[in-house]
Every structure is written in structure tokens, then in C-alpha cells.
Amino acid sequence: MKLHEPGVASEQAASEQRDWLRIHGVSKHFGAFNALQEIDLSVNKGEFICLLGPSGCGKTTLLRIIAGLEAQDRGGVSMAGREIGQLPPAQRNYGIVFQSYALFPNLDVAANVGYALKTSRAEKARRVDELLDLVGLAGTEQRYPSQLSGGQQQRVALARALATSPSLLLLDEPLSALDAKVRERLRQELRQLQRKLGVTTIMVTHDQEEALEVADTIVVMSNGRIEQIGTPEQVYREPASRFVAEFIGRANWLPLLLDQHGQATLAGQPLKVRIPTSMIGVNFSASAFCRPEDVRIENRWEVGSDSMMAVVERVDFHGGLRRAALTLCADRTIRIIADVGPNDAGYAMLEPGRRVPVTLPGHKVRVFPGTSPC
Numbered sequence: 001m002k003l004h005e006p007g008v009a010s011e012q013a014a015s016e017q018r019d020w021l022r023i024h025g026v027s028k029h030f031g032a033f034n035a036l037q038e039i040d041l042s043v044n045k046g047e048f049i050c051l052l053g054p055s056g057c058g059k060t061t062l063l064r065i066i067a068g069l070e071a072q073d074r075g076g077v078s079m080a081g082r083e084i085g086q087l088p089p090a091q092r093n094y095g096i097v098f099q100s101y102a103l104f105p106n107l108d109v110a111a112n113v114g115y116a117l118k119t120s121r122a123e124k125a126r127r128v129d130e131l132l133d134l135v136g137l138a139g140t141e142q143r144y145p146s147q148l149s150g151g152q153q154q155r156v157a158l159a160r161a162l163a164t165s166p167s168l169l170l171l172d173e174p175l176s177a178l179d180a181k182v183r184e185r186l187r188q189e190l191r192q193l194q195r196k197l198g199v200t201t202i203m204v205t206h207d208q209e210e211a212l213e214v215a216d217t218i219v220v221m222s223n224g225r226i227e228q229i230g231t232p233e234q235v236y237r238e239p240a241s242r243f244v245a246e247f248i249g250r251a252n253w254l255p256l257l258l259d260q261h262g263q264a265t266l267a268g269q270p271l272k273v274r275i276p277t278s279m280i281g282v283n284f285s286a287s288a289f290c291r292p293e294d295v296r297i298e299n300r301w302e303v304g305s306d307s308m309m310a311v312v313e314r315v316d317f318h319g320g321l322r323r324a325a326l327t328l329c330a331d332r333t334i335r336i337i338a339d340v341g342p343n344d345a346g347y348a349m350l351e352p353g354r355r356v357p358v359t360l361p362g363h364k365v366r367v368f369p370g371t372s373p374c
């Protein structure tokens with residue numbers, strides 16, 4: 001019996017980490033407008049989640065409901081098995097950082113960071129020092145927000161949000177007011193800090209690059225609904241819907257014709273792709289989705305291959321790769337973008353006007369109903 005105890009204990013610990021924060025059946029209207037519809041989401045302890053979607057899709061509303069700053073019409077929120085959906089914000093144990101720095105302009109950095117700490121003066125000073133060290137701002141205690149750059153102010157806001165060691169960190173577009181370089185550096189720092197502290201984090205962003213870089217899990221939203229929940233790799237490689245495929249990353253959208261058995265042709269040439277069974281015999285026109293880095297340019301034509309001939313229309317140099325715009329010889333209105341690296345076979349073939357064999361690897365192509373991407 002004793003032999004089993006460690007296993008049981010670790011299993012119990014793992015199950016406590018799973019679904020640590022649960023949002024269940026949350027809906028929200030503003031007047032007649034449906035801002036959130038039946039949102040279900042589970043977050044594991046220590047996970048970094050990004051709510052990603054276009055402006056107005058409901059990301060901030062969902063974050064504010066988790067924070068208790070907005071009341072849901074239906075559904076609930078639970079944390080570590082305890083329902084918190086009706087509790088006031090102060091009883092929910094989270095730290096929050098907004099897009100605008102929201103620091104107190106009349107308080108110095110130390111007073112801003114230590115604002116929520118209800119400890120002795122000495123203990124507060126120690127904790128403030130520790131937090132400023134953590135966000136790389138040691139020595140700025142006496143400065144005022146107006147004497148700091150935007151990036152530094154957001155670090156102070158982060159230190160303030162972490163001051164009481166909350167179980168949950170909520171971030172509402174915390175980096176979007178910063179210029180590109182600072183934003184890039186800060187998002188890496190944020191990710192490292194989150195890993196180091198292991199604090200469960202939910203960040204709202206409309207910046208897909210940011211979400212792909214920092215998140216363990218991305219929740220893609222549109223029109224008040226969740227379109228897909230997955231790792232960055234999954235939402236990029238295996239988009240669950242046409243919306244996700246169009247919203248994240250660059251892609252080729254190519255017009256396919258399907259026969260009643262689900263055989264696909266592109267510009268009259270058979271294309272070996274997997275057609276979702278729900279589309280067979282129902283949809284006769286469809287679109288093939290293929291990332292530019294998955295398009296292969298061959299350095300010679302192989303008899304019996306699945307390649308198609310294309311004309312190189314234009315080549316742009318992008319440092320580590322060449323981005324080529326091609327048109328299919330069988331239908332010059334069909335344009336394909338290919339990202340080709342210097343170690344790829346077709347790299348040297350990319351000269352405008354040249355005819356090249358192009359392959360769309362079937363296992364990398366996804367098929368969606370409908371003809372024209374948005």
C-alpha cells in the first residue's frame with residue numbers, strides 16, 4: 001500500500017493543477033449586443049494563456065469578467081474549485097496590468113509598487129526592492145512615473161501587480177502602447193518572469209506574433225465566441241476554422257474543385273489532399289490553405305511527381321529567405337507565395353520569368369469550404 005502513496009500524491013497534485021481556473025457558460029450582453037456567448041475555458045495552474053482576436057471580439061470583456069470588473073449575465077468562474085464569479089474584485093486574488101500604465105503620478109516608484117502591501121515599513125521596503133530587482137528596475141525607487149520611459153512604467157505596473165504574490169496575473173494588452181523594439185524585449189522578459197514565478201497568467205492581445213511567442217495556450221476568439229483553443233503550434237499548423245486560418249499568419253488560398261467522391265483538382269490537375277468527410281459530396285468548390293514555407297520549389301521536374309509548373313513573377317529578399325510570387329502555368333490567375341530558404345532545393349531557381357516545378361505537400365495542405373478568403 002505504501003508503495004503507491006507517492007504516485008497517488010503526485011496524481012492528486014497534478015489534478016489540482018488541471019482546470020485550476022474554469023470559466024463555464026459565460027455570456028454577456030451590452031443592451032441588444034451579444035458580447036460573449038457561452039464561453040467555456042479551463043486554465044491549468046501555471047499556464048500562460050493568450051486571448052487573441054480582432055478588435056471587438058470580446059477579449060477584454062472576458063478578462064474583466066474574470067477580474068470581477070464586469071458582471072456576466074450567465075455562467076460562472078471558479079478558481080481552485082471555489083466559485084468566485086459573484087465575488088467582488090478584491091476577493092479574487094489577482095494582479096492586473098492595463099494597456100495604459102495606470103500608475104499614480106504623484107507617488108514615486110517605491111510607493112506605486114508597494115501600494116497594496118499592508119506590512120511593516122521595513123518589510124514593504126524589502127519586498128519593493130525584491131520586486132524592482134525582478135523587473136530589472138533596481139535603483140529607481142525614488143523616481144516618479146513621469147521620469148520613466150513607457151517600457152519602464154509598464155515594468156513598474158507589473159511589479160505592482162505582482163506585489164501581493166497573487167495566484168493569477170491578468171494582462172490587458174500590456175505591451176501595445178510601447179514601440180516595437182521595447183515591446184519585443186519586454187514580451188520575452190515577461191515570459192521569463194512568468195516561468196520563473198509560475199504564476200497563472202491570462203493576457204489579452206490582438207497581436208498574433210506576441211501570442212505565438214509567449215503563450216502556452218492560445219484562445220482564438222471572434223464575435224464573442226471561442227474559435228479554437230490550442231498551443232501556438234496547433235493554431236498555426238492546424239487551424240480549426242477558416243477564421244483562425246485567415247487570422248493567424250500568412251497563407252495561400254487556392255481554389256479547388258471537388259468531385260462527388262471528394263477528389264480535388266487545382267487548375268485542372270489532381271491534388272492529393274485530405275478532404276474532411278463532412279465536405280464530400282456536399283461542397284464542390286473549396287479552398288486549399290497552405291503556408292508559404294510549406295510550398296516546395298523543385299530544382300527539376302520529376303516524371304510522375306505531384307508538381308505543377310509555375311512562373312516566377314517576383315522575388316523579394318527577406319534576409320534568411322526569399323519570398324517568391326508565382327503563378328500557375330495552367331491558370332495564370334492563380335497566385336502562390338513561397339518562402340524559400342538558402343538550403344532548399346529551389347532557392348537558386350528563383351529568378352523572375354523562370355518556369356519552375358512547384359509542389360504543395362498534401363499533408364501540409366488543409367481544405368476549407370468556400371471559394372474566396374475574406
Ligand SMILES: Nc1ncnc2c1ncn2[C@@H]1O[C@H](COP(=O)(O)OP(=O)(O)OP(=O)(O)O)[C@@H](O)[C@H]1O
Pocket residue numbers: 030033035053054055056057058059060061062206
Ligand atoms: N460597457 C460597454 N457598453 C457597451 N458595449 C460594450 C461595452 N464594453 C464593450 N462593449 C462592446 O463589446 C464588444 C467587445 O468589446 P471588448 O472590449 O471585449 O473587445 P476586445 O476584443 O477586447 O476589443 P479591443 O481589442 O478593441 O479592446 C465591442 O463591440 C464593444 O464595443
